[in-house]
Amino acid sequence: MTRAAARDFGERSETAAADFLFAGGYRILARNFTAQGGEVDIVAAREGVIAFVEVKARAEVEVALASITPAKRRRLSRAVAAWVARNPWAGQGWTLRADAVVLDASRPPLHIEDAFALEFVD
Numbered sequence: 001m002t003r004a005a006a007r008d009f010g011e012r013s014e015t016a017a018a019d020f021l022f023a024g025g026y027r028i029l030a031r032n033f034t035a036q037g038g039e040v041d042i043v044a045a046r047e048g049v050i051a052f053v054e055v056k057a058r059a060e061v062e063v064a065l066a067s068i069t070p071a072k073r074r075r076l077s078r079a080v081a082a083w084v085a086r087n088p089w090a091g092q093g094w095t096l097r098a099d100a101v102v103l104d105a106s107r108p109p110l111h112i113e114d115a116f117a118l119e120f121v122d
Contacts, residue, residue, distance in 0.1 A: 013055055027046065035086075036082045041054055053099045055100070057104065058103075065100065080096070099115050
């Protein structure tokens, strides 16, 4: 797969995940937020929770979760800290959570709440 094709596939996957979350009652606050060497695919809110969502298009859930490596979690956590710093209201009474949405062609998207810990959140 070429770099352009991979980027297009990633964008389509993230759009499908955002649409799925929106249909589930989430309000999409940001997409592809990049800061401090990390990226958050989707920032979404619902019922007092702000979910920082990593989107993975993989055939198996286990493979998708394994692809969220410790280094990826650290980069995502740094980006989350930057997003919260730019949106200080988010630190006031909201629960911050790292979720994942796994996509494959054979089933509906799978939303995994609390897929991994944000490293700066105690």
